[in-house]
Amino acid sequence: MSNSTVPIKEFHLELSDLTYTGHDLVRPESVLAQPNGTLLTSDGRGGVTRINPDGSQQFLGGLGGNEPNGLAMTNDGSLIVANLGLGKVQKLHPNGHVEDLLTEVDGVSITTPNFVFLDGRNRLWISVTTREHHWWPAAAAPRPDGSIVLLDEKGPRFVADGLFFTNEIRLDAQEEYLYVAETVMNHLLRFRVQPDGSLTGKEIFGPNNLGAGAAVDGFSLDAEGNLWVTLVVRNGLGIITPDGDYHVVIEDPREDVLKSFEEKIANGTAEPNDMAMAAGPNLQFITSLAFGGPDLRTAYLGSLAMSTLPTFQSPVAGLPMRHWK
Numbered sequence: 001m002s003n004s005t006v007p008i009k010e011f012h013l014e015l016s017d018l019t020y021t022g023h024d025l026v027r028p029e030s031v032l033a034q035p036n037g038t039l040l041t042s043d044g045r046g047g048v049t050r051i052n053p054d055g056s057q058q059f060l061g062g063l064g065g066n067e068p069n070g071l072a073m074t075n076d077g078s079l080i081v082a083n084l085g086l087g088k089v090q091k092l093h094p095n096g097h098v099e100d101l102l103t104e105v106d107g108v109s110i111t112t113p114n115f116v117f118l119d120g121r122n123r124l125w126i127s128v129t130t131r132e133h134h135w136w137p138a139a140a141a142p143r144p145d146g147s148i149v150l151l152d153e154k155g156p157r158f159v160a161d162g163l164f165f166t167n168e169i170r171l172d173a174q175e176e177y178l179y180v181a182e183t184v185m186n187h188l189l190r191f192r193v194q195p196d197g198s199l200t201g202k203e204i205f206g207p208n209n210l211g212a213g214a215a216v217d218g219f220s221l222d223a224e225g226n227l228w229v230t231l232v233v234r235n236g237l238g239i240i241t242p243d244g245d246y247h248v249v250i251e252d253p254r255e256d257v258l259k260s261f262e263e264k265i266a267n268g269t270a271e272p273n274d275m276a277m278a279a280g281p282n283l284q285f286i287t288s289l290a291f292g293g294p295d296l297r298t299a300y301l302g303s304l305a306m307s308t309l310p311t312f313q314s315p316v317a318g319l320p321m322r323h324w325k
Helices: 136-140 255-267 272-276
Strands: 019-021 031-033 039-043 047-051 057-060 068-073 079-083 088-092 098-102 113-118 124-128 146-152 155-163 166-171 177-182 187-193 199-205 216-221 227-231 236-240 246-251 286-292 298-303 309-313
Touching: 031 068, 031 286, 031 298, 039 068, 039 298, 047 068, 068 113, 079 113, 079 124, 088 113, 098 146, 113 166, 124 166, 146 166, 146 177, 155 177, 155 199, 166 216, 177 216, 187 216, 227 246, 227 286, 227 298, 236 286, 255 272
Parallel strands: 216 286
Antiparallel strands: 019 309, 031 039, 039 047, 047 057, 068 079, 079 088, 088 098, 113 124, 124 146, 146 155, 166 177, 177 187, 187 199, 216 227, 227 236, 236 246, 286 298, 298 309
């Protein structure tokens, strides 16, 4: 039975089902696919790598730091980048010029911008992981100091706060709901989006907890409303269907390491190396999923530690992002 005929709740992958796209990538945390087959990945050397349809690659530098993170594309082909390490949202113009778009809101520094999402009204949604100046303290000792910023014609403003390690954020097809990954809580939240951009009705979407070590880093929506969620320290991927059902598609976990890591978080002794040891033998710290290809059924997985993008064919087409329309 081909992938295209598999019911979504029965869709699973084996490691042997994966192919790999790109080479010599550095921290390709976020991936953006274009209709012409070009891929763009954030790059830990302080820029973005472009992977052309013929497989050739170019590094686009100038952003600085070693943690460029979430990517979004504007109408003119510019990239908006959440530069997690530098605490700013930047715009990388097609001519290579880099512009700082946002570093603070109402005098408050956005210390850890993690992801950016442009909606159909050209509003920019920005997740801010923590008020700390690095994301690690909020991972090692979870605290509700994450937030969401909206930047529109009225300027930037906080529209949600009190969140635990705010990570990827996306709107659904009708732009009625905003979904957000609360990484250290192992679940997703959603808010109803009001006409003025305010967020109401916060609720957990799907299971309250996706399981031991199931820290949700990123997610993407498909054309049928399923959420494909990446499980960063379980080195895997799962699906939450519109009715809230959840199942694992593929993972490559180190169960012994995860058990120790969670115990150390609980007693306040976790160190970065405790997380680093959770890298799987085949998949390492999967963070995001981008749908691409001519029919939006090719899925590319971003990560913190791999030098290539694990790739597979989805049974359902992805939800077209703004720059596809």
